[in-house]
Amino acid sequence: MVIIKIGGGKDINLKSIIADLKSINDKLIIVHGANALRDELADKLKIERKVITSQSGYTSVFSDEQTIDLMMMSYSGIKNKRIVELCQQNGINAVGLSGLDGKVIQGKRNSGIRVREAGKTKIVRDFSGKPQDININLINLLLNNGYTPVLCVPIIDENNMAINSENDDIVALLHSRLKADKILQLIEAPGYLKDKSDPNSLIKKISRDELEKIENEVDGRMKRKIYALRKLFEFGETTVIISDGRIENPIQNALKENGTVIK
Amino acid sequence: MVIIKIGGGKDINLKSIIADLKSINDKLIIVHGANALRDELADKLKIERKVITSQSGYTSVFSDEQTIDLMMMSYSGIKNKRIVELCQQNGINAVGLSGLDGKVIQGKRNSGIRVREAGKTKIVRDFSGKPQDININLINLLLNNGYTPVLCVPIIDENNMAINSENDDIVALLHSRLKADKILQLIEAPGYLKDKSDPNSLIKKISRDELEKIENEVDGRMKRKIYALRKLFEFGETTVIISDGRIENPIQNALKENGTVIK
Numbered sequence: 001m002v003i004i005k006i007g008g009g010k011d012i013n014l015k016s017i018i019a020d021l022k023s024i025n026d027k028l029i030i031v032h033g034a035n036a037l038r039d040e041l042a043d044k045l046k047i048e049r050k051v052i053t054s055q056s057g058y059t060s061v062f063s064d065e066q067t068i069d070l071m072m073m074s075y076s077g078i079k080n081k082r083i084v085e086l087c088q089q090n091g092i093n094a095v096g097l098s099g100l101d102g103k104v105i106q107g108k109r110n111s112g113i114r115v116r117e118a119g120k121t122k123i124v125r126d127f128s129g130k131p132q133d134i135n136i137n138l139i140n141l142l143l144n145n146g147y148t149p150v151l152c153v154p155i156i157d158e159n160n161m162a163i164n165s166e167n168d169d170i171v172a173l174l175h176s177r178l179k180a181d182k183i184l185q186l187i188e189a190p191g192y193l194k195d196k197s198d199p200n201s202l203i204k205k206i207s208r209d210e211l212e213k214i215e216n217e218v219d220g221r222m223k224r225k226i227y228a229l230r231k232l233f234e235f236g237e238t239t240v241i242i243s244d245g246r247i248e249n250p251i252q253n254a255l256k257e258n259g260t261v262i263k
Numbered sequence: 264m265v266i267i268k269i270g271g272g273k274d275i276n277l278k279s280i281i282a283d284l285k286s287i288n289d290k291l292i293i294v295h296g297a298n299a300l301r302d303e304l305a306d307k308l309k310i311e312r313k314v315i316t317s318q319s320g321y322t323s324v325f326s327d328e329q330t331i332d333l334m335m336m337s338y339s340g341i342k343n344k345r346i347v348e349l350c351q352q353n354g355i356n357a358v359g360l361s362g363l364d365g366k367v368i369q370g371k372r373n374s375g376i377r378v379r380e381a382g383k384t385k386i387v388r389d390f391s392g393k394p395q396d397i398n399i400n401l402i403n404l405l406l407n408n409g410y411t412p413v414l415c416v417p418i419i420d421e422n423n424m425a426i427n428s429e430n431d432d433i434v435a436l437l438h439s440r441l442k443a444d445k446i447l448q449l450i451e452a453p454g455y456l457k458d459k460s461d462p463n464s465l466i467k468k469i470s471r472d473e474l475e476k477i478e479n480e481v482d483g484r485m486k487r488k489i490y491a492l493r494k495l496f497e498f499g500e501t502t503v504i505i506s507d508g509r510i511e512n513p514i515q516n517a518l519k520e521n522g523t524v525i526k
Binding site for chain 2: 069102
């Protein structure tokens with residue numbers, strides 16, 4: 001079993017990634033992003049990104065109903081269907097699913113965040129949360145009948161509402177249930193860079209023990225990503241390869257362990 | 264087996280339709296539209312509806328790549344996922360699929376249309392076509408494992424490209440393979456009206472023989488719809504009920520044969 005996480009950046013070479021999937025002789029699950037497309041659509045539709053600051057000073061994106069619609073358009077709509085189309089053109093019988101479909105990715109909605117507004121404290125709650133379980137029966141039903149699941153947000157919460165979630169957490173959850181031999185993460189960089197602005201600062205190997213050290217050194221979104229990687233290994237042995245998703249033959253390149261290898 | 268076709272008009276009461284599906288004690292397939300949402304999004308995104316006129320004077324909508332993206336956003340994106348969400352909230356384990364997913368609706372792309380441009384004749388070809396076959400194995404795999412397929416455009420053509428197609432033709436194709444006992448069509452009217460502008464002109468019963476007569480009396484889009492209905496019956500006996508999708512308990516209402524019944 002191989003899990004492929006495809007980044008949603010604008011320079012990701014989707015055509016090349018999907019054409020190169022033939023290099024994998026194993027069952028496949030694809031999890032994809034669409035953040036560049038989402039942001040482009042939000043701009044065109046003049047949907048502003050809402051950010052809230054909690055009473056304790058912590059800042060986060062607020063996913064309201066419109067944000068979920070935007071996600072359905074960009075992730076479950078264009079990006080998911082165009083990936084499925086590319087898969088079909090390359091002889092892979094893909095089935096694109098959001099987490100809602102067959103309740104394939106089930107999560108728990110975040111409880112509210114305490115915010116200070118006009119001198120008063122109130123609790124606001126958005127449509128976001130953490131993935132908790134997958135419908136393994138549906139995943140296996142598809143895999144055992146020759147279909148390749150192509151998964152994306154939104155996921156479904158405990159009240160059957162659509163919620164936003166992090167792909168890193170979804171990948172970790174899939175691994176916890178399906179025990180992937182390899183997890184390829186295709187991003188807009190040659191791998192994990194020590195210095196984000198310097199493509200020559202690629203770290204070729206990271207041991208599980210080093211992940212915790214790195215987690216303490218970095219901030220913000222990267223801290224969350226490293227944390228998710230660390231959690232991943234708690235669910236069983238695997239090889240994670242973070243590799244370039246912008247080039248030709250990105251899967252072959254990743255399988256040669258070009259990029260950052262974590263095991 | 265019951266096929267439910269849900270219209271894509273803005274007054275369709277989706278919440279009520281989905282909550283009322285419990286009135287059906289049979290296997291279900293849902294096929295839905297999203298035309299009002301598509302048009303609203305096209306307006307916001309300033310995507311113009313392209314219309315071409317053939318050399319012989321026949322006018323048709325031209326579906327370019329952008330039209331397909333728009334369809335993926337509105338049909339496979341927001342509308343399909345919101346219907347799946349509503350189904351889950353009502354205890355129906357729905358799986359939303361475009362025709363691309365698992366090649367569930369396979370079509371043949373229309374050949375080009377001869378147009379006259381700047382004194383020259385050229386052939387233009389858009390991304391539209393007719394559905395020809397369904398992946399009955401995937402439909403049955405889902406139905407036999409307790410999942411309800413929720414289907415929409417785009418469909419997939421002979422070269423594995425996404426193409427636009429008519430829902431009426433998709434419903435007829437599904438019936439030809441699955442032999443539906445009932446086909447409910449929920450629209451923004453009490454049923455088939457003799458005079459479109461007069462809700463009191465409801466025709467309560469149409470026999471198969473009368474369909475051909477009506478087809479000769481009407482024009483444009485309605486002619487195509489009546490033609491599709493007539494074709495439907497060539498694929499085997501069934502009861503078609505065209506009924507109001509705007510009211511409370513629209514499924515119970517349709518099952519009481521309120522609307523236009525064709526058998």
